[in-house]
Amino acid sequence: MNEKLLHFIWKFRLFEQHELFTTEGEKLELIHPGAYNTDSGADFQNAKIRIGKTLWVGNIEIHLNSKDWFTHKHEQDASYNSVILHVVFESGGKIASRKNGETIPTLELKNRINATTLYRYEELAKRKAWIPCAKFFKDVDKFTVKNFLERLLIERLESKVEQINLLLAASENDWENVMFQMIGRYFGASINKEPFFLLAKSLPVKVWAKHQNDLLQMEALLFGQAGFLDEKFDDEYPNQLRKEYLYLKRLHNLQPLKKEVWKFLRLRPSNFPTVRFAQLAALMNKEVKLFSEILAAKNAKAIHQLFDVNVSDYWQQHYQFDKPSKKVNSHLGSSMKNILLINAVAPVLFAYGKYKDNDAYCDKAISLLEKCEAESNSIITGWKKLNLAATNAYETQAMLQLKNEYCDNFNCLNCAIGTRILK
Secondary structure, eight states, rough: OOOHHHHHHTTOOOEEEEEEETSOOOEEEEEOOOEEEEESSSSSEEEEEEETTEEEEEEEEEEEEETTHHHTTTGGGGGGGTTEEEEEEOEEEEEEOOOOOOOOEEOOTTTTTTTHHHHHHHHHOOOOOOOTTTTGGGSOOOHHHHHHHHHHHHHHHHHHHHHHHHHHHHHSHHHHHHHHHHHHHHHHHTTTTHHHHHHHHHOOHHHHHHHHHHHHHHHHHHHHTTTTHHHTOOOOHHEEEEEEEEHHHHHHOOOOOGGGGGGTTTTHHHHHHHHHHHHHHHHHHHSOOOOEEEHHOSSSHHHHHOOOOOOOOGGGGGEEETTTTOOOSSSSHHHHHHHIIIIIIIHHHHHHHHHHHHHHHHHHHHHHHHSSSSOOOOOHHHHHTOOOSSSHHHHHHHHHHIIIIITTTTOGOOOOHHHHHHH
């Protein structure tokens, strides 16, 4: 037993309410448990109870033991003078009192809580399975799961809005920069995500705009800023890039990253950072104002077409400098396009809708996820084993939110699925 569970039990009245009495033997009737308060002050606000013939309206404080009232020094705090009932799991010892010395009625719940609720909570707390409620998950009705997934998708998007707003402030409200930085970040997938993000931040869109339609300069900007042009090469092309970058570096006062931050180990050649640099350069050469194009795109297919790019001839024959290869996969695959749409395009559109107070952009973001293929990873596979299969990215994003923010943090008491199991 812990206070969080006791709060949950009180909030949903998961205890025997017939013939309630205070520890002093006075008859008690619970009319309304009050509104749960997660800020400072009493745990439940504006509750209604009747003790004897007197109706009381005020706050309720909940503890595991009667002594906790004094451990927390509530008797010295005037903000607890409005408490009308002290609810405890187990009573004993001194009765709670206000600052003026008046005692506060106490209700003990120890022998009134449903044994099934306690058993199920203990089972959840063991957390030996992939998720705490794996043992009970199959018993939860589909309506509860579906409704909660809808809430989780919005919750996940809103959590990303906070991050995007920080980028927006740092970019002086330039949405083109924000979109480029988000797209750039996910060009690095998981292993090179942060270096790619730093790379994108180091190259504002206004710099790109000055060199559009010159793919050589576009590649020079990216490879140079990534730290890959600090040496001389056998091939002529990278030496051309190096010469071009030295000029661009002085022109725009650029500070490159260290080459050592990039990882190649355990990556397929088509996912090498060098290949992604060439693809990103080709994308920016095709369209500098990505945000504007995405706003105008009517559907996911149009956005996928935006990501159809042709890299320079050199990168159609190489995965790395000075190392020619006969078979080179230089195009952005559908899975990579989906990664960009799910993790960059949809969140930025949703954030823009919030920024503009225009639901049309938020709805567009959600629609893109509904039309996008379901993601494939270990978490989605785990849900599938529990007979929760996804048909699109809308659902997989919600499933990721459920696992990462609720299951992994044992946040069952704030989860609609956990709540259903315990109730």
